[in-house]
Amino acid sequence: MQPASIEPTLGSPAEIDARLEAAEAAGLIRLTTISENLGVEVDGVDLSNPLSPEQIAAVYDALIRHKVLVFKKIGLTHAEQVRFTYELSEASPNIGAPTIGHTVFGHVENYPEIFSVYQGPKSKPRDMERYEANATTHPWTGYHCDITACVNPPSIGMLRGDLIPQGVGDTNFGNLAAAYETLDDTTKQQVADLYAEHEYKFGKTKGSEAGDSIASRRMISHHPLVAVHPDTGEKILFNSPGFLKFIVGLDTEDSTALLHKIWEHSVEYTIRHVWDEGDLVVWDERSTTHRAPTDIYSAETERQLYRTTIVGQPLTGLDGGASRIVEGEPMLSCEEELASRMHIGRTGTSTTGNSFGGAAAGAD
Ligand SMILES: [Fe+2]
Numbered sequence: 012m013q014p015a016s017i018e019p020t021l022g023s024p025a026e027i028d029a030r031l032e033a034a035e036a037a038g039l040i041r042l043t044t045i046s047e048n049l050g051v052e053v054d055g056v057d058l059s060n061p062l063s064p065e066q067i068a069a070v071y072d073a074l075i076r077h078k079v080l081v082f083k084k085i086g087l088t089h090a091e092q093v094r095f096t097y098e099l100s101e102a103s104p105n106i107g108a109p110t111i112g113h114t115v116f117g118h119v120e121n122y123p124e125i126f127s128v129y130q131g132p133k134s135k136p137r138d139m140e141r142y143e144a145n146a147t148t149h150p151w152t153g154y155h156c157d158i159t160a161c162v163n164p165p166s167i168g169m170l171r172g173d174l175i176p177q178g179v180g181d182t183n184f185g186n187l188a189a190a191y192e193t194l195d196d197t198t199k200q201q202v203a204d205l206y207a208e209h210e211y212k213f214g215k216t217k218g219s220e221a222g223d224s225i226a227s228r229r230m231i232s233h234h235p236l237v238a239v240h241p242d243t244g245e246k247i248l249f250n251s252p253g254f255l256k257f258i259v260g261l262d263t264e265d266s267t268a269l270l271h272k273i274w275e276h277s278v279e280y281t282i283r284h285v286w287d288e289g290d291l292v293v294w295d296e297r298s299t300t301h302r303a304p305t306d307i308y309s310a311e312t313e314r315q316l317y318r319t320t321i322v323g324q325p326l327t328g329l330d331g332g333a334s335r336i337v338e339g340e341p342m343l344s345c346e347e348e349l350a351s352r353m354h355i356g357r358t359g360t361s362t363t364g365n366s367f368g369g370a371a372a373g374a375d
Contacts, residue, residue, distance in 0.1 A: 061094065067101065075242045155301065247298050252274050255270065
């Protein structure tokens with residue numbers, strides 16, 4: 012597993028824009044801007060059937076340029092979502108194969124690439140105060156990039172809305188390239204060569220099913236605070252508040268002060284996705300952060316989404332250094348993970364519908 016090159020593999024943002032303009036003119040894809048912060052709605056691509064190589068390239072270009080893609084009310088099946096995830100995984104040398112549904116919490120039965128994100132009365136957390144506004148809740152609370160405790164966190168994530176309640180359960184996404192670009196020069200210099208520790212840790216899940224799953228798969232990694240996107244060369248303020256614990260080499264007070272400054276700044280560049288049933292939302296995990304809704308837990312209603320993710324690489328910092336493991340193993344492809352689990356024998360089905368145990372922690 013090689014760290015990403017600092018040279019952009021797929022071209023500058025301007026070059027990608029030119030390719031996208033040509034793809035739209037050729038009728039391969041239609042894009043509608045959602046917000047100046049990030050995100051486009053995609054039409055003209057039928058994800059229920061195999062895509063041509065040209066369409067796969069156009070979808071991937073749109074993804075790395077706009078960071079979040081929304082396909083409205085397309086209603087894919089499990090098999091169609093898995094097929095599209097494999098197709099997209101071929102679009103760049105900087106991404107791997109699809110992962111197992113969730114490295115810690117398992118997968119949907121018979122579809123090892125799919126993770127069930129279920130929230131409802133039967134999966135209500137015991138510690139509901141975690142999800143209520145209080146003195147420890149900030150505007151950035153809950154934002155994260157998926158599983159950044161791992162040295163090579165996912166590169167791409169996608170969620171499909173299957174059962175969507177009205178009025179609750181929106182998902183927010185944030186643009187971490189815009190967050191870097193708009194930092195003042197002094198802060199840019201301050202963060203340039205810093206690394207941060209990311210750990211998979213949930214304070215009040217100890218002794219629960221979710222806590223046991225996390226404890227059985229401990230992961231701690233150091234990632235550059237400013238990463239270079241391997242496809243585009245964009246500089247990313249790579250902060251994942253859900254996993255990022257402290258900045259390496261700073262004392263606690265300085266680390267906390269800098270992180271709060273970065274996190275408060277990063278939530279300026281966000282969008283809120285209001286789900287309809289059948290929506291498929293795809294996001295670049297390397298240049299965005301996202302926040303799962305918490306209002307769903309107090310509603311007596313059910314929400315069911317299905318997630319797939321694609322293996323990523325260690326990130327590259329401005330100094331050319333790469334992410335490094337403190338504890339744990341790199342993320343594997345679904346195929347590799349299943350082969351390794353043959354020897355472990357973790358079995359069972361949780362209340363969220365995932366095999367191998369697990370609960371609602373870390374849901375989207
Ligand atoms: Fe997530």
